[in-house]
Amino acid sequence: MTTTMSDEATDRTAAQRYVEEVGQHLAGLPDDERAEVVDDLRAHVQEVADADERPLEEVLGSPAEFAAELLAAAGLEPAVGLGRAAPRFARARQLVTSVNEHRWTGAVRSFVPELLPAWWVLRGYIAVVAISLMTEGDGRAVARLPFPTIFGSVVVGVPVAIGAIVASVRLGRRPSLSRRWKLLDVALAIALVAVVFNVRHEASRTYVYAPTTYDEFGRLNQGNGDAGYLNGLSQDGVPITNLYVYDADGKLLAGVLVYDQDGRPVVVGDAVDPNTGMVVTHAPVFDANGAPIPNLYPQDQRVQDDPYGTGTTSVSSGEPVPPPAVVVPRTTTTTSPTTTTAPATTTTTTTKAPAPN
Amino acid sequence: VDTTQLLKGVLDLAVLAVVRDEDGYGYDIVRRLREAGLDDVADASVYGTLRRLFAAGALSSYVEPSEEGPHRKYYAVTRHGTDMLERGTKTWGEFADVLDGLLGANRKEAA
Numbered sequence: 001m002t003t004t005m006s007d008e009a010t011d012r013t014a015a016q017r018y019v020e021e022v023g024q025h026l027a028g029l030p031d032d033e034r035a036e037v038v039d040d041l042r043a044h045v046q047e048v049a050d051a052d053e054r055p056l057e058e059v060l061g062s063p064a065e066f067a068a069e070l071l072a073a074a075g076l077e078p079a080v081g082l083g084r085a086a087p088r089f090a091r092a093r094q095l096v097t098s099v100n101e102h103r104w105t106g107a108v109r110s111f112v113p114e115l116l117p118a119w120w121v122l123r124g125y126i127a128v129v130a131i132s133l134m135t136e137g138d139g140r141a142v143a144r145l146p147f148p149t150i151f152g153s154v155v156v157g158v159p160v161a162i163g164a165i166v167a168s169v170r171l172g173r174r175p176s177l178s179r180r181w182k183l184l185d186v187a188l189a190i191a192l193v194a195v196v197f198n199v200r201h202e203a204s205r206t207y208v209y210a211p212t213t214y215d216e217f218g219r220l221n222q223g224n225g226d227a228g229y230l231n232g233l234s235q236d237g238v239p240i241t242n243l244y245v246y247d248a249d250g251k252l253l254a255g256v257l258v259y260d261q262d263g264r265p266v267v268v269g270d271a272v273d274p275n276t277g278m279v280v281t282h283a284p285v286f287d288a289n290g291a292p293i294p295n296l297y298p299q300d301q302r303v304q305d306d307p308y309g310t311g312t313t314s315v316s317s318g319e320p321v322p323p324p325a326v327v328v329p330r331t332t333t334t335t336s337p338t339t340t341t342a343p344a345t346t347t348t349t350t351t352k353a354p355a356p357n
Numbered sequence: 358v359d360t361t362q363l364l365k366g367v368l369d370l371a372v373l374a375v376v377r378d379e380d381g382y383g384y385d386i387v388r389r390l391r392e393a394g395l396d397d398v399a400d401a402s403v404y405g406t407l408r409r410l411f412a413a414g415a416l417s418s419y420v421e422p423s424e425e426g427p428h429r430k431y432y433a434v435t436r437h438g439t440d441m442l443e444r445g446t447k448t449w450g451e452f453a454d455v456l457d458g459l460l461g462a463n464r465k466e467a468a
Contacts, residue, residue: 037408040383040404040430041404043382043383043384043428043429043430044382044383044384044400044404047384048384048400059400060399060400060401061399061401065401066400066401067401068401069399069401069402069405070401070402070404070405070408071405072402072405073368073401073402073403073404073405073406073408073409074404074405074406074408074409074412075405075409076405
């Protein structure tokens with residue numbers, strides 16, 4: 001050893017610097033393991049520096065190369081170039097490796113190329129259908145499926161789809177597509193699977209009823225606004241907004257309580273007259289306890305002049321809705337009831353439903 | 358043929374053999390491998406191999422203080438390491454015979 005004291009000092013720092021740089025490239029290792037490796041290397045690299053006159057990079061290679069070689073020989077994941085981001089993905093990469101090495105993966109991998117051309121065709125078609133669905137919104141494009149429409153026209157849509165399929169296949173046959181495009185392709189396939197499953201899910205959802213609730217006026221509220229046809233009563237798809245009950249003599253009865261087969265109060269839910277489109281307000285009726293009587297017919301309805309001006313008022317204003325003119329068939333029985341015992345509106349003390357039995 | 362490629366498969370055996378002869382520390386083991394004729398062996402590869410053999414239980418280690426410089430970590434072959442070396446020696450012998458046979462036949466054809 002002929003080096004002077006100062007030379008040795010520089011060598012020592014060079015060795016330290018080299019080892020620290022190697023340590024930075026070992027970021028993929030757990031912290032304690034990395035500290036141990038760096039500690040061991042200090043002695044080793046120092047001895048190399050002492051024994052060899054040449055710069056360390058020349059003897060041992062660059063710190064990055066050294067770290068990569070060390071990890072490879074130690075059977076650990078190479079962390080070269082990944083810097084500090086490596087620990088986060090270390091597990092994922094381990095998983096990828098184990099999947100890659102599984103024997104089924106080989107079988108799948110050899111089968112995938114056979115399926116690729118079919119995927120290229122499908123992908124071209126899907127691109128056009130997606131554009132058609134996105135640009136046309138309402139169900140018209142869906143109604144035309146499987147034929148794609150462009151500008152609402154199948155005549156334009158089909159040639160465009162054929163063109164897209166040809167382009168897609170050509171793109172697929174190109175041997176060297178970048179990794180990014182391949183990833184995009186896989187993402188598209190996954191998105192398609194997700195969409196198909198979602199459509200199936202939505203289709204099964206359509207028949208789910210929302211729980212039955214009563215609104216602030218005591219009206220039966222089945223379902224939400226989206227499922228308007230489920231709301232209240234309807235006949236042949238036309239919502240029923242009021243009920244008029246006549247006796248056998250053709251006399252309109254007032255204050256009739258209506259229940260269904262289960263003893264539930266029958267409530268009309270719709271406040272818009274389906275014939276006129278006018279907003280109709282129901283004047284709520286309360287029993288002696290202050291509870292609303294939602295199934296008392298006919299309801300006092302008024303066509304509201306300014307439905308949005310007054311907010312939720314308990315008193316209806318505007319023109320009363322007249323009962324419809326109906327012809328009541330005459331019955332042949334001689335002893336028709338002459339009196340009815342419907343509860344008077346203001347003196348009703350109970351809204352208890354009759355026992356269903 | 359690139360010797361570094363050949364070395365990859367048998368570095369374990371070479372390291373085990375060197376350490377079995379005599380316990381050694383990293384730099385010393387590299388030097389002994391080179392002296393034995395493996396000129397191309399890389400420090401990093403030897404160091405990584407030592408770590409892996411240690412993790413596999415084929416080597417044990419102990420620290421010896423040294424007069425000059427930092428402490429040295431010595432490696433010694435364990436019982437498991439000896440087994441590994443024996444099995445490896447057998448495998449290598451068979452492999453070398455097969456390859457010698459192939460190359461010998463090839464040499465005859467060429468001649």
